[in-house]
Amino acid sequence: NAGVTQTPKFQVLKTGQSMTLQCAQDMNHEYMSWYRQDPGMGLRLIHYSVGAGITDQGEVPNGYNVSRSTTEDFPLRLLSAAPSQTSVYFCASRRQGRSYEQYFGPGTRLTVT
Amino acid sequence: QQQVKQSPQSLIVQKGGISIINCAYENTAFDYFPWYQQFPGKGPALLIAIRPDVSEKKEGRFTISFNKSAKQFSLHIMDSQPGDSATYFCAASTGGGTYKYIFGTGTRLKVLA
Numbered sequence: 001n002a003g004v005t006q007t008p009k010f011q012v013l014k015t016g017q018s019m020t021l022q023c024a025q026d027m028n029h030e031y032m033s034w035y036r037q038d039p040g041m042g043l044r045l046i047h048y049s050v051g052a053g054i055t056d057q058g059e060v061p062n063g064y065n066v067s068r069s070t071t072e073d074f075p076l077r078l079l080s081a082a083p084s085q086t087s088v089y090f091c092a093s094r095r096q097g098r099s100y101e102q103y104f105g106p107g108t109r110l111t112v113t
Numbered sequence: 114q115q116q117v118k119q120s121p122q123s124l125i126v127q128k129g130g131i132s133i134i135n136c137a138y139e140n141t142a143f144d145y146f147p148w149y150q151q152f153p154g155k156g157p158a159l160l161i162a163i164r165p166d167v168s169e170k171k172e173g174r175f176t177i178s179f180n181k182s183a184k185q186f187s188l189h190i191m192d193s194q195p196g197d198s199a200t201y202f203c204a205a206s207t208g209g210g211t212y213k214y215i216f217g218t219g220t221r222l223k224v225l226a
Contacts, residue, residue, distance in 0.1 A: 004156075033213075033214075035216075040122070040218055040219075041218060042119070042202060042216040042217055042218040042219050043157070043202065043214075043216040044216070045213055045214065045215075048213065058213065090156050090157070092156075101147075101159045101162075102147075102159065102214065103159075104149075104156030104157050104158065105156050106154075106155060106156050107154075107155075107156050
């Protein structure tokens with residue numbers, strides 16, 4: 001049982017490049033989310049999904065796309081990277097419900113130059 | 114914008130002392146209040162959580178105190194240890210079927226040996 005896995009761990013992009021951050025979970029959780037973590041700003045929700053085929057926007061969705069074709073995978077796409085997207089990105093998953101624990105992945109540190 | 118305000122931003126405590134971190138929220142629809150602990154280079158992990166129908170929850174050295182009328186909740190770490198040195202985030206869940214989390218900005222705790 002690997003929990004929530006993220007790849008890559010580190011990435012450097014040039015402005016305008018695109019890339020996909022991968023996230024997978026093996027706990028059969030319905031609910032998955034992407035957050036970005038910036039100094040002094042906590043974790044901010046980018047996009048989330050309550051099940052395969054269902055996604056919605058969080059607080060800071062601009063510049064990011066997501067899709068959820070399977071229960072296990074929830075990739076985050078940066079369409080045209082900008083320096084403002086330099087951040088640490090965390091994927092999380094949990095069972096649907098009011099108080100089930102949310103499990104976080106180890107994070108991807110992204111730098112856009 | 115729904116917010117969760119967290120203080121202090123950083124905290125230094127002597128070994129054996131009590132660490133106290135405070136959070137305040139605005140939205141009375143929040144119905145789940147977790148605290149997360151994050152070590153450098155790792156993803157956040159659930160530490161303890163509370164629902165608004167109780168005023169206090171204790172797990173080992175960690176206690177959440179909840180004041181519904183003041184819309185405040187706090188984390189108390191008793192007998193603080195150097196191994197508790199980490200960043201702590203409070204959060205609140207909006208419920209309503211999506212169960213999105215709003216995070217505080219984090220408190221960096223350092224416990225001196």
